[in-house]
Amino acid sequence: MPPSLPDFSNSVKLKYVKLGYQYLVNHILTLTLLPIMAAIFVEVLRMGPEEILNLWRSLQFDVVQILCCSFLIIFIATFYFMSKPRSIFLVDYACFKPPLTCRVPFATFMEHSRLILKDKPKSVEFQMRILERSGLGEETCLPPAIHYIPPTPNMEAARGEAELVIFSAMDSLFEKTGLKPKDIDILIVNCSLFSPTPSLSAMVINKYKLRSNTKSFNLSGMGCSAGLISIDLARDLLQVHPNSNAVIVSTEIITPNYYQGNERAMLLPNCLFRMGGAAILLTNRRSERRQAKYRLVHVVRTHKGADDKAYRCVFEEEDKEGNVGISLSKDLMAIAGEALKSNITTIGPLVLPASEQLLFLLTLIGRKIFNPKWKPYIPDFRQAFEHFCIHAGGRAVIDELQKNLQLSAEHVEASRMTLHRFGNTSSSSLWYELSYIEAKGRMKKGDRVWQIAFGSGFKCNSAVWKCNRTIKTAIDGQGPWADCIDRYPVHIPEVVKL
């Protein structure tokens, strides 16, 4: 039986006390101005209309006074608007659609497996059992080098896959947004396990001839949550640089990392990880407000690396024969739950409506003062969000999160269908899921989306987006779901008999 997520503990209480205190102190000016305004209002009511007219006539309006007053108001208004943090908009994004020739149906995968691991039938059977219960479909894709028997993962093939994925996604992004390469100010590329010299960001700059003062960053090793880390970095950079565009490329290059040994814990990623990538355009330009699809509201990052168990649960190491692979530990779910809990305690106060927060506070007080046996109140996140994008890490992850956040099947449909159609594409899976929701025509103006991703280390990152305009379904065949959205949702059985 899988271990369930731990309940909310006392760490949340302190956060709420702090919140109340911070609110009081931060808004002290507003809170003192309010009684003054109330007093003026009462005074005005008391005086009556004739007295007000008399007061009005008795006022001598000096031109200088009026000018000073109006300048003061204008200055204050300008300072107020300038001191607000800039809004970050997501103009559009493009997901890589793998070519048909790279498809890996179950039969192909098992045949490969049998040929490569011919002296280890137990490992083959293990892979078959994983595949049966994985929730993947027949249309997921692996890069061309992995289709060889045995696979040929050399550097040239890895670069080839990187070029295929990244350049297609970027070409698609340029087409969708009308962006010119010369207008890109910030470029962030994240790919966990492949970092050639010069970096993938330099490869993008070379191919599209970006400007020489483009700020480029190449993040790696940060796991499946790296996409949201890139968004966090882009947001911080866009706060400092006005009128800028930032392009983020999230991908995972599989060619060099296909495990070639036969250690079971390390064969698991082979069954789940598939080829995919996404390119996202963020901006802080006010002129893009109308066309932008989403506005970034919050990004919350939680890192559980200080805890040894969390740190070791997704680990790259060598097996006895020297093959490098990623081993996943058995308590992955429990650790994911812990990380999620930390993340929720930070993001909860930011997104939950006052009603939920009040209920939570009251239950907390009740438990402390009246009866400790009261069940802790788990806030209903469905009140805060209309759509959920849960990283399609695997079926178990989606099941656990669905149970513990009390989500309905429709909420997690995007995640399940992405896992089925594209497999676990690591950091870009969140964008395939968002694309699914849009393709189904469910995204309306004002909807809030919560993207949750887990990563090695162990990290849990969330991003909250607010939809800026109702998004019509793609009629011109664009997007990765264009040719198959009508077949979805499909029912994914518990076990697919192979």
Next chain:
Amino acid sequence: MELLVLLYALSTLYFLLMVWKWVGAKRDQECYILDYECYKPTDDRMLGTKFCGEIITRTKNLGLLECRFLLRAIVSAGLGEQTYAPRIMFSGREDNPTLLDGISEMEEFFEDCIANLLSRSGISPSEIDVLVVNVAMLSSVPSLSARIINQYKMRDDIKVFNLTAMGCSASLISVDIVKNLFKSYKNLFALVVTSESLSPNWYSGNDRSMILTNCLFRSGGSAILLTNKRAMSNRAMFRLKCLVRTHHGARDESYGCCMQKEDEQGRVGINLGKTLPKAATRALADNLRQISPKILPMRELVRFMVVNLARKMNGSSSEKTTGAPKTKVNFKTGVDHFCVHTGGKAVIDGIGTSLNLSEYDVEPARMTLHRFGNTSASSIWYVLGYMEAKKRLKKGDKVFMVSFGAGFKCNSSLWEVMRDMGDGNVWKDCIDRYPVKTSDNPFMEKYGWINQEMDLDPSTFKLVPDYI
């Protein structure tokens, strides 16, 4: 009327409060270096001349010509006998590195350097808000930044970034990230950890353009503690004045001059192309063009413009070709010390000529190359350490850092020295021997004969072991 006066008073006060907050916010956005520490590996990792020869002979794939090429490179490289190599070289396994070799090399560095830095500055690991790690040639799962967080038990809301593959200029890119974060958030401590992982990247083939990296790169690393807290400004060592990044990846020849690829036998190595010097000069020129207006005083800029204009007018009237030397900007008017990336003797010479530097100015870089070799991204911090140990840094001085990276990038920054410094740091035990003349080095004594060998007849050529 009292009401009106009250209204005026309140709004003026509020306005003044906002102005004061805005000014205060600007002062909270400065980027200070509180402390930095360069890594000194243990003495059993020193690479002397005898051992270099042994490595060359035991490398089976090297033919005669390659041996000669390597020896020539070592002789003229400007490295001394005390540079450090990764442990894998001493156990003879450089052809078959395991994942653990690379990681343990990094962990040895993390345990030593970061612990020293944090204890010396009195900051506990849980106070660190931002962590940026850049190690160009190793990317593992979990990332090296996660390893540091695990080892030092840092907080769970830390902002962490792990950069790779950004070459020898990556430490300035990390500082760029920190600088931008300091502008948005207040009261942060940031830790930048920079190093290079050599164990998994030994080139075991015989392509000449790829074996050069084997000769030059050495183990090293540094950790830098930065903050934007105003209260810490009196303890700070340096203040960042400006940072400029230039990326020439759009040009194919710049992009292709330093590329990691497989040779004909399928061995991975970094290919240094022939267009490298030209790409470097071009990137440097572009970078200097952008940063000079920010760092040079007005009178120097005006003088340069006037002289250039006069020359142009003279040149166009008398149709002189490029006979007269181009006027150069005098960087010494705005900069007191130069931290040049120790990419190699040619790089230091090249930058020295471009910036019109004297021997005194490039001495720190040359001595760092001699003592520590090319430690990639952390080299500029060793150069800074030399200047500090030689007591050259006085309050108010300006230090200019410039480094190159694959892609092709050129990054530079200007720091202001906040207080007089004279700590020996990583140069403590050898600073008194410096400066040395790099022209007579032990490699030259042992292998200098190679420069005179004109014809190479395999039958008469005595193998290297006889000369060790």
